[in-house]
Amino acid sequence: MIQTIVTETFKLVNIDVLYKYYPWKRSLRYAEEFEVDGSIPWSKSSEREKVFYYSKEPIIITRTVFFHLKSLDFKWDTFEDLKRYRIGGNIGYRSTDVLKKNDLKVELVAKEEQNFRKLLANRIDITPSSFFVGYYIINNLFPKSKALTFTNTTKQLLPENGVHIVIPKKHPRGKEIMKIFDEAFEKLVKSGMYDKIIDEFVSK
């Protein structure tokens, strides 16, 4: 989804985008060293802001919420409230660290979609996921009749996190490219195309 948004944004100004996939740290390092023109998706940090220009607006804002079946009357306020539920988590995710730090038992899986299968099979009660990612998995994995049995909490497990495109300050045209992106992104949002991309991703 993020790639689509960035590609469509640059398309508005007649620029093509090619993506190169690396382990996360290397992806950032290559951008920092200007081996590539830029990188996605990165949240702001004082360290990174020293070496990168950030897009003015985040490309997306991720919200991590709990997913569960509608048949479960689930509401939570404190971590103590979660203790009576079977929680499915994902290996290496920040949400898992937060749950574990709060003394919660988490059943771990390697792939996020496994937790949604486990929810449906009633092997876990709740699982944290990004709102967009969660509904993408549900709508791609299950027929509509099953997909409609899922719901999510509005309360977030993690704070909202905006992610940006970054261009290295070493890039001779870095500032210019970022300005081009910012202006085109504004056009993408105003045209309604941005919402369309997100809607398509969620309801695919």
Next chain:
Amino acid sequence: MRKLFTLLLLVLLSISGYAKETLILSTGEWAPYTSQKDPSPE
């Protein structure tokens, strides 16, 4: 002759700014939807 003409056309397009610019962006290795992976490694 045809090759020479194509080359000349490409050079002219490039000079006149009609050639499309391509940016290369790096990103993390992920499945299409697993953007839940922490996008901010330490």
